[in-house]
Amino acid sequence: MTLSAAPLRLSTADADFEAQFAARLHWSAEQDDAIEQRVKAILADVRQRGDAAVLEYTARFDGLQADSMAALELSADELKAAFDGLPAEQRDALEQAAARIRRYHVWQKTQGGETATYRDADGTLLGQKVTPLDRVGIYVPGGKAAYPSSLLMNAIPAQVAGVAEIIMVVPTPVRGSVATGGDGGAGAATRGERNELVLAAAHVAGVTRAFTLGGAQAIGALAYGTATVPKVDKITGPGNAYVASAKKHVFGTVGIDMIAGPSEILVLADGSTRPDWVAMDLFSQAEHDELAQSILLCPDAAYIDAVQREIDRLLPGMPRAEIIAKSLNGRGALIHTRSMEEACAISNRIAPEHLEVSSTDPHRWEPLLKHAGAIFLGAYTSEALGDYCAGPNHVLPTSGTARFSGPLSVYDFQKRSSLIEVSQQGAQQLGRIASVLAHGEGLQAHAGAAEMRLVD
Amino acid sequence: MTLSAAPLRLSTADADFEAQFAARLHWSAEQDDAIEQRVKAILADVRQRGDAAVLEYTARFDGLQADSMAALELSADELKAAFDGLPAEQRDALEQAAARIRRYHVWQKTQGGETATYRDADGTLLGQKVTPLDRVGIYVPGGKAAYPSSLLMNAIPAQVAGVAEIIMVVPTPVRGSVATGGDGGAGAATRGERNELVLAAAHVAGVTRAFTLGGAQAIGALAYGTATVPKVDKITGPGNAYVASAKKHVFGTVGIDMIAGPSEILVLADGSTRPDWVAMDLFSQAEHDELAQSILLCPDAAYIDAVQREIDRLLPGMPRAEIIAKSLNGRGALIHTRSMEEACAISNRIAPEHLEVSSTDPHRWEPLLKHAGAIFLGAYTSEALGDYCAGPNHVLPTSGTARFSGPLSVYDFQKRSSLIEVSQQGAQQLGRIASVLAHGEGLQAHAGAAEMRLVD
Structure with missing residues (x-):
């Protein structure tokens, strides 16, 4: 069977545009009641029985048998060994990416991330004291979505904020495990599949402690604390439906970052960028998973045709062609607009996670763009650069939540106290x-x- | 019966201090499953049936019969009339408080609340674009906890942030109504009890539209939108258990501020402040409700005795003496510490909402204080001034959540987008x-x- 990817073609001039557009955008993270009930039970059990419960769930869901929690802790030496064991090229790339991410977040801290006060005319001192959180937990997914870059993007802002202890959890499921409360089950070793790049990234980012735990039980351990896992003040990082439900449940006991939906890219093109670049940028989102969404908005119909031709030409060469095709066929869209202005207005209605302004004059359009997680300006600024190493955070609001929230930041690992004298x-x-x-x-x-x- | 208020006396030197301290601090917002199920049903119904459902729940819970949603909207003229009808003294106080709150939040916006970029050595442009939310909803409780000051504290930061539309909802229950999904039932008029000060504050703060709605149905209307109530991007403001549960449930569909627990004050005293002032400050927290918590930490036992004597002397004169007594007896504490340093350390463990540093040298202790919603420095800085008019926000993290979150702010009504070129x-x-x-x-x-x- 030959794979093909044909994102839905729409035109804002079509009579049924609004209905088709709404249908394509629709995505709903309906809470699954069964998952919710199981997660509540797991959390309550971890809260009450601590380590014993965590060990049991880890054995049951991840297939990982351990006599004690100590066996589930990764030492600093193990993390360093993972780093040392990488090819030089990967070590360098991790370190350079980390350095750039650090530099951006250090700058970000100067933008309101520091204590400041002023005196009123009557001598009243007012202001805000900014302090780091004491201890945070970072959830790193295991299995098919194990991304070392995500670890850097979560841990480095915490470190820049001045968080004293960064506790990482990452499931290392054993092949064939049930993984209903865990996170994938794509392990390849009997001891539990470890991703060396993730461990190396943990070394580079400087996490304080690391545990091979996942699922709702890991969230419970971090939120309530156990004899072994210290209670944290906030939990960040993405996870599957169990993790998302658990994070939502413990919100209030601890802080959480956000509940992420499928990843999205919107490319706003004036037709000046090489169409193969845009096609590949759409792929780079679609390859994440079938629910990922790639949308092109362009006032030039011939250019949209050209991008479709590049999609057809490039798809067969992609190792993840099947996922890309499913994503583009199921959720992708190539939308012909009357103008770039109209394209900007539609982009604002979508409030995309990633927004590429693929134009020779991106600064003309940027002021018109109100809602987006990250805005990539100009043809050379592929989203992929932002995902790994441009510097700004790649943890971004999805599913239209850019209407009211922004990227993970150094501010997420600080808090303010008002000062009044x-x-x-x-x-x-x-x-x-x-x-x-x-x-x-x-x-x-x-x-x-x-x-x-x-x-x- | 003579009322008396004797907060628990503790000393850090006591052998059982830790256990007693933990028991006194314990407060848990256990989700009530029955409330949760009812709230979910209300939200689903409002989502599906819109205005019709909102009208039905308002009739059922608030006893407020209306033929159409239009009857539940307060016009700008009605808000203005409420303001004009107030005594001059109250009009002036509202306007002066609003001006001071506005001034502080305008300053706050300069601390990271504005777009900023920089260029890297290789010419890469990086930064963050800061934009206001388009539309927000502000929940204002009705009944016994109707606070015009809260309206100012929610609406003014939104306005300073540049939010175009501020939608306010406030229940106006009819006396004797069921109010299970509403918010209190302390109405006094058949048309539904309106608080003129709240309406006047809405006029002063400049809300865009106002509806006499409350409970989970109001949260649903704001989160999903109805034919009449516009869908908002974020909902802020306190409410009862139904409102809190509903906010938690719609989190993700819209942004929310925080889930507030009972209010708290912690006074850190070196013994130099007039004890009657400190006693009254403890009262000012205790009078909110029986679950409010007032704690004094002081290294001077004789001073603690003096404060207790002032509590005894002042209590009978307080109109809300009964609530104060219940709060202080049930949750209050006067804790004798070995030193001010130890008092600061204990304060950090509590992470109080309000923290008064009642000392002749508050700047000596402030650097030791890591976690608090707001820090009030010096004997003249009573929490009450901060509650109404010092300028900083009085919506603050409760129940130890100051460990990871801060005051409501102008930042809550903005969001950031990364810029990368x-x-x-x-x-x-x-x-x-x-x-x-x-x-x-x-x-x-x-x-x-x-x-x-x-x-x-």
Whole structure:
């Protein structure tokens, strides 16, 4: 059977455009009640029985038998050995990527990530104190979606923020394991499949401790703490449906980053970029998984034809052609717009995770773009560069959540405390305002506290 | 019966301090399964049937009968009339508080709340674009906890961020209504109890539209949109257990701020502040509700005695004495520490919502304080001033969540998009790194997209 990939062709001029567009965009992370119930039970059990429960679930779901939690901890030496064992080219690439990611997040910290105060005219000191979280947990998926780059993107901002302890968990399932509460089951060794690049990345990023745990049980261990796994303040990192459900459940007990949906790219093209580059950029999203979404918006119909031809030409050579084809056929779209302005407006309705502005004049269009996780400007800025090493974070809001949230950042690993110092003089003016409003709300002790500080 | 309030006396020198301390701090927002199931059903119904469902639930829970949603909308004129109808003193206090809150949040926006970019050595442009959310919903509780100050604290940062549409919902239950899905039932009029100060605050803060809706049905209407209530991008503001559960449930479809627990104050006293001031500050937290927590940490036992005497003396004069007594007896604590340093360390373990440093030398202790929603420095800085008008936000993390989160802020109403522009030259170096890592992850289309941009 010959594979073919034909993303849905749409035109904004079509009468049924709105309906077709809505249908193609539709994706819903409906909570699966069965998963939710199982996750709640696992979390409650881990909370109550700690290590014993974690060991049991790890044996059951990941097929990984261990006598004690100590056997599930990866030592710093093991992480270093993984790094040392890589080809020089991979070691260099990891280190260079890490350096660039670090540099960006160090800059990011200067943009509001530091304590600042000012004094009001009446001498009142106001401001915000910015401090790092004490301890965070980073979930790293195992199995088919084990990405060392994701580890760098989670751990480095935490380190730049000044987090003292970074606890990593990564499932290492044994081949053939049930993996219902784990994360894939693509292991290849009886001891549990370890991804050397992931361990090496953990060494490069400088994680504090690492455990070969996954699934809801790992989230529970991090959120509640066990005798062995320290309780963290926040959990970040992507995972399967069990992990996502568990993160949502422990939200409030600890902080979490976001619940990620399928990955997306939107290419906004004026027709000036080589069509094979754009075709490959669409592939680079589609190859993630069948639910990934690749969309091209362009006012030039002939250019869209050219991109389709490049899709046809390049697809057979792709090792992940089958996934790419399923993704493009099922969720992809090539949309002909009346203008670049209209393309920008449609992009804003989608609020894509990744947005390439493939134009000779990207700065003309950028101001029109309101919602996106990351905006890649110009033909040379392929999303792939951003995924690995440009510097900004590749953990981005999906499924339209760029309407209200942004990339994982150094700010996710810090928190602010307001600072307020009112002088005796300042307390006179403020006290009168507070007193009136407190009485209005029926809170007389509030009013009393303000009034007691009045001099007359 | 004479009321008395005797917060638990503890000393860090006691053998059983740790156990008693842990028991007193313990508070758990265990999700109530019955509430959760009811909320899920309400949300699903609102999602499917829109306005019709919202009208039905409003009639059932708030006792408020309306023929159409239009009857549940408050016009700008009604909000203005509420403001105009207030005594001048209250109008002035609202406006002055709003001005101070606005000033602080305008300053806050300069601390990382604006677009910024830089160029790398290889000409790569990196940075973050900061844009406001398009539309937000603000939940304002009705009934016994109707606080106009909360409306200012939610709406003004949204406005400063540049949010175009601020949709407010506030339940106006009719006396004697069931209010299981609503929010209190303390109404006093047949048309539904409206709080004039809240409506006036909405006028001052400049909300765009306002609806007399509450409970899970209001959260559903905002999250999914109905024919009448516009779908928002984020929902902020406190509410009862139904509202909290509903917010948690729609998290991901929209952004939410935080799930608030009972309010808390921790006073760190060196013994130099008038004990009646400290007693009243403890009251000002305790008067919120029985679950509110007021804690004093002090190395001076005689001073703690003096504060207890002031508690005894002042309590009978407080209109909310009964709530204060229940809160202090059930959850309050006066803790004698070995030193101020130890007091700071204990404060960090609590991570209080409000932290008063009631000392002649607050700047000596502030650097030791790692986790708190807001830090009030010096004897004149009563929490009450911060609650109403100092400027910083009074929506703060509770129940120890200050370990990983901070005050509501202008940043909550903005989002960031990464900006990346790689030059042809930059694409050469970055492309090689990306190619190596992409091959290592088995993502050949990612590698291909990077490699195609290589010149040689």
